[in-house]
Amino acid sequence: MQILTPRVLEALERFNSAHPWDHNAHYHPWLLRRLPRRFDRALDVGCGSGDLARLLASRAREVHGIDSDREIVQRARESTPPRAPVTFAVTDASDRLPPGPYDVITCAAVLHHLPLSExxxxxxxxxxxGGTLVVIGLAREETLVERLLGSVSIPLNAATGWVKNRGRTASRPVSMTAVTRVPGATFAEIVREARRILPGARIRRRLFWRYTLVWRA
Known part of the structure; x- marks a missing residue:
């Protein structure tokens, strides 16, 4: 029996549009728990409006956020207190990254926009x-397990949106207005490349169409 019929999926999509929430920010507390209490330099790749970079700044001496979208980088600068140890730059991560070294590198919902191995x-x-890399990523669904996780995420996504927006007028988070790309690599392909390039990397499937990767140099 097919539970998630096209009509059900359409209804859930309408509900989620009226009760939006940031799937990446949902994982920010989890991400911070993977990092040291204090560290020197951090790089946030695909920083968007700067929410994660500002969280990192509560622990770091300096944080560099980069994004290829000039408008959203300007918004990140305007939303950041003048004395916060954060700088933002318009940089296409597919062409080059700042030289480093960094004690922490984060990348949330951006890796599927970039050449994976490189x-x-x-x-x-x-x-x-001794530094830490944390990736929150998206992968192309391929296996039955991944499709089941996606199916479970749909009603949970709607329920979370209702709870987060209860009692207030919903507005789409800035990070949800950015242009997105359908992931090209499957989870299995990402695992294979990550383990080849980053030996010992810990990679897990997650709810809400995400996977996580943690690697310590």
Missing amino acids: TLAAFRQRLAA
Whole structure:
């Protein structure tokens, strides 16, 4: 029996549009728990409106956020207190990354926009000894397990949106207004490349169409 019929999916999509929430920010507390209490330098790749970069700044001496979208970088600058140890730059991460080294590198919902192998290798080269890389990523669904996780995420997504927007007028988070790309690599392909380039990387499937990757140099 097909539970998630096209009519059900359409209804859930309408509900989610009226009760939006940021799937990436949902994982920010989890991400911070993977990092040291204090560290020196951090790089946030695909920083968007700067929410994660500002969180990192509560622990870091300096944080560099980069994004290819000039308008959203300007918004990140305007939303950041003048004395916060954060700088933002318009940089296409597919062409080059700041030289580093960095004690922490984060990348939330951006890796699928970039060449997978080359970007993972660039992260490895720029991470300081003992540093931590954390990726929150998207992969193309391929297996039955991934489709089941996606199906479970749909009603949970709607329920979370209702709870987060209860009692107030909903507005789409800035990060949800950015142009998105359908992931090209499957989870299996990402695991294979990550383990080749980042030996010992811990990679897990997650709810809400995400996977996580943690690697310590």
